[in-house]
Amino acid sequence: MCAKRIPGTNTGDFNEITNRLTSRDFDILEALEKYKIMTAGMLEAQFFPSRHQAGARLLTLFELGLLDRWRSPESKAYRYVLGWRGQHIRAAIKGEKPPRKQDAIFQAQHRFLSQHRAHTEGVNAFFCRLYYSARNRSDVKVKEWSDLDLGVLSIKPDGTGEVSWQDGQTLRFWLEHDRGTETLKYLARKITSYNDKVRRYVDRRDTVLLFELSSQRRLRNFLPVATDTWKSCMAEWENPSLIVGISIATQNERTFTRPEEFPDAFNDRRWQILGWSGTYNLTELPTLAAEMRNPNRPA
Numbered sequence: 001m002c003a004k005r006i007p008g009t010n011t012g013d014f015n016e017i018t019n020r021l022t023s024r025d026f027d028i029l030e031a032l033e034k035y036k037i038m039t040a041g042m043l044e045a046q047f048f049p050s051r052h053q054a055g056a057r058l059l060t061l062f063e064l065g066l067l068d069r070w071r072s073p074e075s076k077a078y079r080y081v082l083g084w085r086g087q088h089i090r091a092a093i094k095g096e097k098p099p100r101k102q103d104a105i106f107q108a109q110h111r112f113l114s115q116h117r118a119h120t121e122g123v124n125a126f127f128c129r130l131y132y133s134a135r136n137r138s139d140v141k142v143k144e145w146s147d148l149d150l151g152v153l154s155i156k157p158d159g160t161g162e163v164s165w166q167d168g169q170t171l172r173f174w175l176e177h178d179r180g181t182e183t184l185k186y187l188a189r190k191i192t193s194y195n196d197k198v199r200r201y202v203d204r205r206d207t208v209l210l211f212e213l214s215s216q217r218r219l220r221n222f223l224p225v226a227t228d229t230w231k232s233c234m235a236e237w238e239n240p241s242l243i244v245g246i247s248i249a250t251q252n253e254r255t256f257t258r259p260e261e262f263p264d265a266f267n268d269r270r271w272q273i274l275g276w277s278g279t280y281n282l283t284e285l286p287t288l289a290a291e292m293r294n295p296n297r298p299a
Contacts, residue, residue, distance in 0.1 A: 017064055017085065025061060026093075032067070032082045033090050035124045037111045039077045041256045042124055045132040061086075068108045077257065079117075081108045118254075123158045123177045125256040126212060126249070130163065133265035139166040140266055155193050163266070169286040173208045180214045184222050187211070188229040195233040195242040208289055210271070211246045219248050223272065230274045243289040245271040245280070 024047055031046065032038060044054035058080060061067045066086040069078040082090065084104035091098040099107070111117070130142045144161045159175035176190060191209065198205045211226075213219050223246065230244055247270040252258055263270075269279045273288060280288055 017066070017089070020060075020064065021089075025057075025066075026089075028058075028061065029066065029082065029086050029090055032080060032086065036120055037079050037081050037117060038124055038128075039079060039121070039256055041077065041259055042128040043080065045128040045135065045256070045259065049135075068105075068112075070112045075255075077255075079112055079121075081111045083108060119158075119177065119179050121256075122179065122212075122249070122254045123175065125254055126175060126177060127159060127161060128256050129253060129259070129262060129265045130161070132259050132262070134163075140164070145172075155190075155197060163282060165283065169283075170206075171208060171282060171286045171289075172206060173210050176209065176211045178211060178213045178218070180218055184225045187222065188225045191226060191229045191242065191244060192233055195230075198241045205241060205293070206289070208243045208245060208285060211244070213246065213248045214254070216248060219246060219272075222246065223274075227274050239293055240275060241293075243285075243292055244274040245285060246274070247271045 028043060028047055031043070035042075040054055040058055041051075043058060044051055048054035048057070058067065058069075058078075062069055062080075062083075064085065065083050066089065067080050068083040069080045071078045082104075084099070084101050087104045087107070088098040098104075114120070127142070127144065134140050134142050141164050142161065143164075144159065157174040158177045161173055161175065163171045163173075174194065176187075178187060194209050198207065211222075213222060226244065226246065230240070230242070233242065234240060253262060266282045269281045269284075271280045271282070271285065272278075273280060273285075273292075276288065276292065
């Protein structure tokens with residue numbers, strides 16, 4: 001029998017709040033500070049074994065004033081952000097001055113109403129699909145990392161991550177999540193920027209650049225432009241320094257809706273690799289990337 005949920009009481013009493021927080025709750029607050037806005041499904045993918053447990057605990061954190069939540073008329077899914085008390089707790093952990101209540105409320109509302117929310121959610125959904133596929137598997141692990149050197153070259157990927165398999169394979173990647181708002185040429189110029197990056201920093205040459213596009217038509221139009229740009233980054237006799245994979249995500253995948261219907265994120269052959277024929281899955285990318293970079297590979 002499941003334990004009865006104890007509702008949260010938003011009295012503002014510090015002891016009452018902290019006495020009820022688990023280590024997972026602190027991890028949720030940290031995640032929402034990092035990701036800015038997440039649906040219940042996204043939080044479930046990272047922190048809970050079931051939808052029921054996620055819904056019950058997130059409701060309690062909302063009642064305690066640690067989280068705020070809203071939903072749009074066109075979507076039944078709540079969007080969660082850090083509430084004032086959640087922002088206060090995170091500031092206390094880092095030894096920073098906490099925000100004033102009105103400032104915290106404004107920041108929470110801004111994250112829900114921001115014109116960039118769809119892009120933020122799309123990036124978050126990409127990683128949550130990885131976590132969702134990995135959570136019931138013992139052979140694969142997902143983690144995110146921060147590439148501090150990118151700031152030197154004015155490159156800011158939408159996400160950076162690493163997938164490692166039990167057999168020793170590792171895939172480190174940069175993610176560019178496209179919403180179709182940029183021109184194809186502008187999008188392709190990012191390939192040049194990342195290529196300059198891997199040429200300058202030898203320890204980043206095992207990092208793959210992944211583009212996630214919004215439609216099949218966008219993919220069809222982008223591939224020739226991206227291929228031309230990629231080829232222009234190297235001499236004819238060179239093997240590629242930068243491996244680039246391109247795929248599309250469905251509307252449900254970009255909003256993390258009905259994840260139980262998603263294909264396995266590691267086994268789904270959806271990635272087209274510049275300079276290489278066929279489609280591949282994430283599990284195959286480390287071996288393929290190594291083969292493409294191999295200086296002894298036949299031309």
